[in-house]
Amino acid sequence: MNQYEVVIQGQLVLPEQVVEGEIGVQNGKIVAISEGIGNLQATTIVNAQGKYVFPGLIDAHVHCFSNPDEGFEVTSAAAAAGGVTTFLDMPYDLPNPINNVDIFKEKIERLNEQSIVDICLWGTISKYDGIEQIKPLAEAGAVAFKMSTFETDAYRFPRIPDYEIMKAMEQLREYDLVAAFHAENDEIIADLIEDYQKAGKVYPKAHMETRPPYTETSAVLKLMEFAHWTDSKLHIVHVSHPRTLELIKLFKEQGTKVTSETCYTYLLLNCDDLDKYGPKAKNNPPLRYQEDVDGLWEKLKTNDLDFVTSDHAPWSWAHKEKGKDNIFLAASGMPGLDIMGSLMFESMVVDKGFSPVHFAKAMAQNPADIYGIPNKGRIAEGFDADFAIIDPEVVWTIDENQFHSYSKISPFHGQKVNGKVVHTIVRGETVYDGEKVTKEPGFGAFVPGKAFKQ
Ligand SMILES: [Zn+2]
Known part of the structure; x- marks a missing residue:
């Protein structure tokens, strides 16, 4: 034996x-x-x-360094405690985004010294002429590329102009890597927020009202059309509304290579929680009405939603407190690595009767397959x-x-x-082990993407 x-x-x-x-x-x-x-x-x-x-959970959407007080050590401890064995760290780091290969390689070194679980790294591009960095970043092991149609920060988290998006998609197709997007309509949201602020409408739900569903759907439609004409792989992160998934389905039926994720917050909270918790419950896109939350669950059930992430954003109370009297001033995002796995198990398997197999697909297998993470995401020899x-x-x-x-x-x-x-x-x-993290930083390792060249 x-x-x-x-x-x-x-x-x-x-x-x-x-x-x-x-x-x-x-x-x-x-x-x-x-x-x-x-x-x-x-x-x-x-x-x-x-x-x-279960196969170790894979959280494809984590922001370690949008708050540099966090860092790999504590984030990966939170991941370990939450059942997340691999996470994909987003590129919008402070002070510098991961948009060139030197910064990328330096991040790999830090990761290998500080992490407790395994980590893949996202790359991104700068607002103009960024596509030259795609080849070096892809070959250095970037797992995928994140871009945005919404300007969170002109340098760190910029809105990428349409022509640059088209060029980036064409390049990424050559490496069979995914272009993933934060998809919100920048122009409408900026104007709506301006109107609201002028009118003194700065209560918590104003955050949701200034980012109506069409600001998500209109941004996603444009991107799907770009993906169609460039024949490239598109992924929409943190989908907040079921109509977005209906549009994705229409494009999929025509052969467009588009996939989707939502975050645990959009499945487990609704916009009334903005009233209840204020800035604590602020994220982008915003929490929606309960009927929309129900719609997301329906799409998860019918496999029209591929996987679930945390969008872990490690803000301190100081970042949130600013929005106590004006929701627009609060940082957006919530932490999630410590709790997402248990919460999603409860809601999917215990409460809603999804099979454990479906849970494993949504929380591990599908992100591994979509991003092509080798040897991760399923229990198989x-x-x-x-x-x-x-x-x-x-x-x-x-x-x-x-x-x-x-x-x-x-x-x-x-x-x-x-x-x-x-x-x-x-x-x-x-x-x-159920009570404490049992490994020292340095056990976790960098997991390169599929275009990696030694
Ligand atoms: Zn995010």
Whole structure:
């Protein structure tokens, strides 16, 4: 009988079915999957019987450095505690965005020294003449490229002009890499906010009212048309409204290569939470009406929504507090890595009856497939031994002060949750044991994208 380094026993969530069984791990890889318990021998046995063994969750949308107080160490600790074994870090870092290869390589070094889980890195381009950086960034291992149709910051997070977008899409097609977009209509939103501010309408829900659904749909339509004519791969991040997904479906039916994600916040909160929590519940695009939230769930059920991310944005209270009396002054975004996995398990599997297999697809497999992350995202022989073990019987209460993230402000604070991530394993080694993070910074590694050249 074979002896493995590690054997994990439990309800294994495989790509097509859940089986009670065992996984044999050798050198950080899955080398055997066996139905039934007691067949595989190992030095270390992880007994997760009665619990779900999911592929390690992949959060494709994380902003480590939009607040430099955060950084890889705490973000990756939050990821480990949340069952996230790989995350894709966004390129809009302070002070400099990741739009050239020197900055990119420096970020890889920091990542390898400081991270506890595995990380892929996004690249981006500058507002003008940025496309020259695509080749070097792609070959240095950028997993995909993020751009925006909305100007959050002229230097760090700019609105890319249409002609530059077209050129970027054509280049990215050559590397088979995805162009992903923050898609909001900059002109309409800027004018609406101006009107609202002039009228003194600065209450929390004004944030939602100045970013109506058509500011999302109109931006997405343009991008899909560009993707159609350049025959390139387009991904729309943080979709907030179901109509966006209906339009995406129409283009998909015509052969346009477009995929979509939403964030856990758009599925679990609605715009009344802006009234309730003020700046804490401010994100871009904004939270929508409950009927729109229900529409997003319907699209997730019918597979018209590919995956779910956190859009983890580690703001401090100081960044949010500014918007106490004028919502437009508050920073946008919420932390999520610590809690998203457990919250999504509860809402998808426990409350709404989605299969654990569907949860694994939306939280791990689909992002791995869409971005072409090698050997991640599913429990199958030859894949990395990355697992998120969730105990459906544990009932616990979210405490924002316990977040590993620097950001301790969440509208989910105080919420009771059914089901919890109780064990996280990266390449066969425990990084979180249910109570604490068990690995030192430096264990996590850079995972290059598919155009990487040694
Ligand atoms: Zn984001």
